[in-house]
Amino acid sequence: ARLVVLISGTGSNLAAVLAAIEQGTLTGAQVVAVIADVDAAGLDHARSCSIPTAVVRLADHEDRAAWDRALADEVASHAPDLIVLAGFMRLLGAPMLERFGGRIINTHPALLPSFPGAHGVRDALAYGVKVTGATVIEVDAGIDTGRILDQRPVLIEPGDTEDTLHERIKEVERVMIVDVIRDLLQAAPVGPPTTTLEADRNT
Numbered sequence: 058a059r060l061v062v063l064i065s066g067t068g069s070n071l072a073a074v075l076a077a078i079e080q081g082t083l084t085g086a087q088v089v090a091v092i093a094d095v096d097a098a099g100l101d102h103a104r105s106c107s108i109p110t111a112v113v114r115l116a117d118h119e120d121r122a123a124w125d126r127a128l129a130d131e132v133a134s135h136a137p138d139l140i141v142l143a144g145f146m147r148l149l150g151a152p153m154l155e156r157f158g159g160r161i162i163n164t165h166p167a168l169l170p171s172f173p174g175a176h177g178v179r180d181a182l183a184y185g186v187k188v189t190g191a192t193v194i195e196v197d198a199g200i201d202t203g204r205i206l207d208q209r210p211v212l213i214e215p216g217d218t219e220d221t222l223h224e225r226i227k228e229v230e231r232v233m234i235v236d237v238i239r240d241l242l243q244a245a246p247v248g249p250p251t252t253t254l255e256a257d258r259n260t
């Protein structure tokens with residue numbers, strides 16, 4: 058299956074996916090492109106693995122709608138079966154959802170539906186919850202509202218800061234994102250994962 062990974066940051070989740078493919082623990086998958094909305098540090102890792110990269114910057118487009126179309130065009134040019142948002146910090150617009158809906162997954166650093174949005178770790182800490190975690194969802198038009206595919210807890214420890222907590226959550230995310238991709242590909246080995254996602258919805 059052809060994976061396109063979208064990032065905005067360091068790309069440690071991307072690195073985990075690439076390592077799993079390299080080590081043979083995620084078979085049948087290849088990352089055919091890594092696309093970012095900024096000059097994300099994770100692009101360097103993709104380049105060092107000879108994976109095609111692209112940066113689709115909002116500032117290079119006339120408005121948000123034009124950026125949405127450009128992003129969808131760039132993604133489409135790589136003919137993906139599955140699109141993985143791995144720390145991609147922008148909402149997807151209609152062009153992405155219309156073309157790839159049901160084939161996009163996102164990892165979020167909190168136990169949804171609690172603490173959606175860009176500051177899931179900070180918000181959980183500020184609220185004072187004792188357990189938070191990570192969630193992988195199927196992306197829909199809302200802010201972290203899509204169907205939950207997997208979810209794992211992380212305990213908050215005394216003295217945790219946003220950084221220390223986020224690091225422990227990311228350790229969990231890196232394992233979970235690979236597990237979810239493996240499950241999706243195993244469930245739909247010959248076709249795009251959308252087949253499975255949509256079939257599930259009707260049961």
Ligand code: GRF
Pocket residue numbers: 064065066067068069070071099143144145164165166226227230
């Ligand atoms: C992850 O915690 C992801 O859930 C969040 O941003 C982080 C990305 O980390 N939205 P990385 O770029 O994969 O290292």
